[in-house]
Amino acid sequence: MDKWYYVFEGERKGPVEDAQIQELYSAGKLKDNDYVWKKGYDNWMKLVDTGEFNKAPARKPQLQSIPTPPQEPVQEQAEAIPSPISYMTPSFDGVDVNHKIYFIKTGADRGGKGAEYGPFSIAILKKLFSENRINGKTFCFTKGIETWTPLASFEGFQAVFNQVPTQIEDIDKRAFKRKPLIARMFIENNNQLFEGICRDVSIGGMQVLVDRFPGKAGERISINVHPENTDHHFTASGEIVRLLDGGLGFSFRFINLSDAAIKAINSYISGE
Numbered sequence: 001m002d003k004w005y006y007v008f009e010g011e012r013k014g015p016v017e018d019a020q021i022q023e024l025y026s027a028g029k030l031k032d033n034d035y036v037w038k039k040g041y042d043n044w045m046k047l048v049d050t051g052e053f054n055k056a057p058a059r060k061p062q063l064q065s066i067p068t069p070p071q072e073p074v075q076e077q078a079e080a081i082p083s084p085i086s087y088m089t090p091s092f093d094g095v096d097v098n099h100k101i102y103f104i105k106t107g108a109d110r111g112g113k114g115a116e117y118g119p120f121s122i123a124i125l126k127k128l129f130s131e132n133r134i135n136g137k138t139f140c141f142t143k144g145i146e147t148w149t150p151l152a153s154f155e156g157f158q159a160v161f162n163q164v165p166t167q168i169e170d171i172d173k174r175a176f177k178r179k180p181l182i183a184r185m186f187i188e189n190n191n192q193l194f195e196g197i198c199r200d201v202s203i204g205g206m207q208v209l210v211d212r213f214p215g216k217a218g219e220r221i222s223i224n225v226h227p228e229n230t231d232h233h234f235t236a237s238g239e240i241v242r243l244l245d246g247g248l249g250f251s252f253r254f255i256n257l258s259d260a261a262i263k264a265i266n267s268y269i270s271g272e
Contacts, residue, residue: 002038006030006047022053043224043235088144092156097122100211103180103197104128105139105148114139116180116199119211119248122160125151129161136166143195147179181232181268183208184224185215196249198225203265205238205253212247215240223252232268234261 003015008029024030025047032048047053095101102125103118120128128134129151136152151157152165181198185208196210208223215221222237236258241251257265 002040004036004038006036007034007044018052021047025053043233090140090142090145090149090154092122092154092160095122097126100124101142103141103209104134104151105141106134116197116209118197118209126160136161136163141180141197181206181225183210184226185210185213185221201265201268203254203257203262205241205251207244207249207251209244209249213250215243215250217242217250220255221252232264234258234264236261 002018004018004021005012005014006016006021006024007013008024021030021036030036030047033046035044036047036050037044098121100119100121102120102122103116104120104125105114105116107114125134125140134151136157137150139148140151140154141148150166151161152167157163157165181201183196183198185194185196194210194213196208196213199207199209217240219240220237221240222235224233224235226233236254237256238252238254241253243250254261
């Protein structure tokens with residue numbers, strides 16, 4: 001019988017049997033929108049969406065916190081973390097200048113498709129800025145913000161680049177609305193979660209930009225790709241084809257993509 005994990009008052013609990021989940025649900029200690037997980041799930045699910053338990057009496061909804069992933073995942077299974085429901089303000093304030101957490105997209109600010117690069121530190125961004133390779137309208141992304149955002153809209157822009165922020169018109173902000181494809185990775189026997197940005201996505205594979213990912217060419221892993229609050233989520237297994245120069249990511253070849261994953265990828269590529 002499968003073991004369940006659940007989130008109660010912001011903490012992960014389990015493993016427990018089906019009967020214990022049902023008892024908590026019936027007693028009102030677990031709500032419809034509380035997250036649960038068991039072996040075989042690609043991601044945490046709201047309890048009511050599992051369809052495996054009898055519905056408890058109607059109750060007032062409560063705000064949910066993001067659960068910590070289970071400690072006994074299936075080998076090489078993608079990390080299971082629901083999308084965040086709130087975002088921080090894009091900022092450079094208080095960040096270690098050598099911490100590689102920023103990604104940039106060039107070309108999108110000039111009406112093109114754009115290409116993603118990174119992760120970069122503030123120190124590297126300053127160098128690129130001084131060489132006129134990026135500017136205030138260059139799109140940037142970091143963990144915790146909602147989507148690609150012009151550099152000039154980040155708090156602390158003037159202090160970092162020693163320049164008054166560029167005026168960002170509404171048309172510039174609308175130049176690239178799609179949210180980045182975020183890949184969440186969890187390697188067997190490694191308790192650390194890695195997050196990177198996907199680029200050059202096709203049904204054959206993609207590149208993942210991430211700093212110092214401890215994988216190696218030929219290794220089989222699973223990836224949970226989840227652009228925040230969109231319908232393009234998919235999970236995929238595959239093989240690391242090669243590592244990118246400078247330890248900034250890897251090329252990944254999909255193996256036996258599901259129909260759902262193919263649909264999500266094609267939908268993202270077509271911009272639907």
